[in-house]
Amino acid sequence: MDFNKGYRVVFVKCKETSLSFFMNVPGFAFYENIEIQGKECPILKLSNDDFVMLVEKDCAEKETIVLKTDDCLRDYYLFKQKSITSLTKPRYVAKGLELCFADPNGNQFIMLEERDYTDA
Numbered sequence: 001m002d003f004n005k006g007y008r009v010v011f012v013k014c015k016e017t018s019l020s021f022f023m024n025v026p027g028f029a030f031y032e033n034i035e036i037q038g039k040e041c042p043i044l045k046l047s048n049d050d051f052v053m054l055v056e057k058d059c060a061e062k063e064t065i066v067l068k069t070d071d072c073l074r075d076y077y078l079f080k081q082k083s084i085t086s087l088t089k090p091r092y093v094a095k096g097l098e099l100c101f102a103d104p105n106g107n108q109f110i111m112l113e114e115r116d117y118t119d120a
Helices: 015-024 072-081
Strands: 007-012 029-036 039-045 051-056 064-068 091-093 096-102 108-114
Touching: 007 015, 007 064, 015 029, 015 039, 015 051, 029 051, 072 096, 072 108
Parallel strands: 007 051, 064 108
Antiparallel strands: 029 039, 039 051, 091 096, 096 108
């Protein structure tokens, strides 16, 4: 794994269900499996070359995970075609443009396209 890239650890109750969701719905690509404390943890690659590592945990608490994107509108239309039921429309926030969705474990994901609104 290239630790010079951005990556997020996502705790999930069922690795197989989550792996299927992330690969089929938002379309993250499988990158590799690594072993942590005797458990196999899949790593997925996002379109911006960042990574998400899925770690199975029996009592995984719901989290909010912010992932960066270079095109929030593109991602919205791609995710909408995949029928993500929890998908929000893109909205402007102080840091840029964001959309949100939830995974099968109840984790909330924010896809953020950072924008600079200052006059230059």
